[in-house]
Amino acid sequence: MFKTTGSLRRNVHSQVADRIGLSIMRGEIVPGDALPSEMRICEMLDVSRTVVREAIRMLTGKGLVESRAKSGTRVRLPEEWNHLDPDVLRWQLQTTNVDSYLIKLFQLRNAVEPAATAIAASTSTAEDRARLRAAYEGMATARTNEAFVAADIAFHKGIYFATRNEFFWPIAQMFEITLSPSLTIAATGDHRPRSLVEHRDVVEAIERRDPEAARAAAVLLLEHSAADLVRIRGIDPFGEATVRSAE
Amino acid sequence: MFKTTGSLRRNVHSQVADRIGLSIMRGEIVPGDALPSEMRICEMLDVSRTVVREAIRMLTGKGLVESRAKSGTRVRLPEEWNHLDPDVLRWQLQTTNVDSYLIKLFQLRNAVEPAATAIAASTSTAEDRARLRAAYEGMATARTNEAFVAADIAFHKGIYFATRNEFFWPIAQMFEITLSPSLTIAATGDHRPRSLVEHRDVVEAIERRDPEAARAAAVLLLEHSAADLVRIRGIDPFGEATVRSAE
DNA sequence: CGGAGCTTGCTTGTCAGACAAATCTAGTCA
DNA sequence: TGACTAGATTTGTCTGACAAGCAAGCTCCG
Structure with a gap:
């Protein structure tokens, strides 16, 4: 999984961030909803927890999600994301x-x-x-x-x-x-x-x-x-x- | 180190990101320059490598730094950071x-x-x-x-x-x-x-x-x-x- | 039967150690 | 002097572990 699919080799955590970010943009995870737990994402994408955590950290920095300790990581309201962030822009351009x-x-x-x-x-x-x-x-x-x-x-x-x-x-x-x-x-x-x-x-x-x-x-x-x-x-x-x- | 200095208890990696972000804004690390290595930052701030990596991941997402494998993590040119990012804004407001x-x-x-x-x-x-x-x-x-x-x-x-x-x-x-x-x-x-x-x-x-x-x-x-x-x-x-x- | 309090389990936060890969440096040899 | 090689350094990734806090379910009492 996550072999270089056509494009140049990028870090795995960036690919995971892309994947989750796109899921959010597509509306597969509704604002207020919780992401799958870290361990679940590890299994689903067959990557280590380190990678998943760093990907979620990137999304947190862009305002897309918010992880409260032990309650799960939730998707924030669209008016809180950084719509001018290059990555967010890219994801939106791909889905809207x-x-x-x-x-x-x-x-x-x-x-x-x-x-x-x-x-x-x-x-x-x-x-x-x-x-x-x-x-x-x-x-x-x-x-x-x-x-x-x-x-x-x-x-x-x-x-x-x-x-x-x-x-x-x-x-x-x-x-x-x-x-x-x-x-x-x-x-x-x-x-x-x-x-x-x-x-x-x-x-x-x-x-x-x-x-x-x-x-x-x-x-x-x-x-x-x-x-x-x-x-x-x-x-x-x-x-x-x-x-x-x-x- | 990193006890709750006055404000509310926040995640350690956020505090580390603040610290590094502020250093960059203050010009203590010039664009093009390399950050101290992960292990060095671990020692300096007395935190684990996990925390340092997640902090750097946040900064990467905001366009502040760029880490190429094995060459180090470098500060990017100011015209590349996301100046409208809330955190970047906050750091700039504190230093300029x-x-x-x-x-x-x-x-x-x-x-x-x-x-x-x-x-x-x-x-x-x-x-x-x-x-x-x-x-x-x-x-x-x-x-x-x-x-x-x-x-x-x-x-x-x-x-x-x-x-x-x-x-x-x-x-x-x-x-x-x-x-x-x-x-x-x-x-x-x-x-x-x-x-x-x-x-x-x-x-x-x-x-x-x-x-x-x-x-x-x-x-x-x-x-x-x-x-x-x-x-x-x-x-x-x-x-x-x-x-x-x-x- | 209903509600208050406790217990258990799940999930994130953090730590530690390990190996791979890539890059830079320095030393060696032609 | 120049090119090549070997080593050291640094990031990327994996694994296993423990602490802490929140939520749901269970139990017990009224």
């Missing part, structure tokens, strides 16, 4: 509807990115701006779709990093996780050059250290991205019908 | 300058909250709105400062939760962590009633399901909060001189 996921992600990006871009314009260092410019050049000169998407990710990471506010960084991290796989999905040939101008306007506004121009450029870039979502995946992040509430 | 921390936090809140409020106006359930209204009533009728701050936190958590977008939730969580202690700091008597009207406008705009009015009300509320920061702590989140970059 990708479209609604992309819409929620875009909502967050839409909320944060204009402000982040404005902050970047006023607090970035020369090094930050150089990195941003390099990422833009990478997009402009990219010959393959992969290279273009990689440069695009570097570009947006660069913006969040240039805020010099570490609370923005994890948000960039999450776009990175989500966009990497979508690279293959959105790999339509004519997708590439369309947003180049908008990216350039952003980087130049930041270089001019003009927060308001940067914010405006970011808004335009977001509108372009939204249009791409409509065009390529057929979902509209602004037409909120898709995320209409239950009630 | 509180003022610059509050400014960065306010920057994020300023970026996210207007959009979150607008989304809440369009996607909240009746239950969400009732909870928000209840939190507002709690603020209006609070007799003690503690009760007021608790209701205030519940109010803002309610907004982020009402977006029905889980990616906004961790951000609310972080405000909760930060504002709880600041409760004692900002405990000036006349601080209380000033922002009541702004809160009411927000909740009523959401109840009317009017996104644009909600966004506008949120902006006003933020301006009020910024004024409070200036008045009470003497820091100005919008006067960016305080977070001027190094270069």
Whole structure:
């Protein structure tokens, strides 16, 4: 069990954490419910107790579970998990509807990115701006779709990093996780050059250290991205019908 | 060692994680550097290897360290840690300058909250709105400062939760962590009633399901909060001189 | 028949010792 | 001087053991 199933060799406890984390995301273990006991998990997965304990420790750190001494390890309420944790993100991406996921992600990006871009314009260092410019050049000169998407990710990471506010960084991290796989999905040939101008306007506004121009450029870039979502995946992040509430 | 130092009895591995996490935040172990080996940490803190390993597993899950087999456990680059993780937040709050921390936090809140409020106006359930209204009533009728701050936190958590977008939730969580202690700091008597009207406008705009009015009300509320920061702590989140970059 | 108190068992927390695998270092030999 | 080998170090994993606390079931008394 737990031979290298296709991917690279990872630690066993990480694989166990993946397994339990995915089970929780899939709803196989309901919040408030108890996990199987450590010994049971050992038997089920044929691993040692050490491995199981370390896996549960990881999940505890991400807020997914809570183990009170001798009462068992229980799944916590969804509003308590760290939804921005890369692992949690990955597990959710594997178990939920990708479209609604992309819409929620875009909502967050839409909320944060204009402000982040404005902050970047006023607090970035020369090094930050150089990195941003390099990422833009990478997009402009990219010959393959992969290279273009990689440069695009570097570009947006660069913006969040240039805020010099570490609370923005994890948000960039999450776009990175989500966009990497979508690279293959959105790999339509004519997708590439369309947003180049908008990216350039952003980087130049930041270089001019003009927060308001940067914010405006970011808004335009977001509108372009939204249009791409409509065009390529057929979902509209602004037409909120898709995320209409239950009630 | 590790007797209950003042606070409630917690697991030993959590205490060890705290200790190592704080060391990293304080810069006692520089990124790229290796932690002392497991056995060394065992000796230093007088705990078993099991405990040390589980503590390191928690830190690994938060992106703070990375242990490659037999090369040692190294501290990762700051841009890789999960700065929105509650524990990381707590450690940082204990080791860095509180003022610059509050400014960065306010920057994020300023970026996210207007959009979150607008989304809440369009996607909240009746239950969400009732909870928000209840939190507002709690603020209006609070007799003690503690009760007021608790209701205030519940109010803002309610907004982020009402977006029905889980990616906004961790951000609310972080405000909760930060504002709880600041409760004692900002405990000036006349601080209380000033922002009541702004809160009411927000909740009523959401109840009317009017996104644009909600966004506008949120902006006003933020301006009020910024004024409070200036008045009470003497820091100005919008006067960016305080977070001027190094270069 | 019903409830209070005790007992037992299960589960997590922690400790100790052991071996495998991989990596870095240092020494040796060409 | 350079490359290769052997040893030591460190993390990954397994096993067995005991303590402590919570929950359920059982017993006994009213």
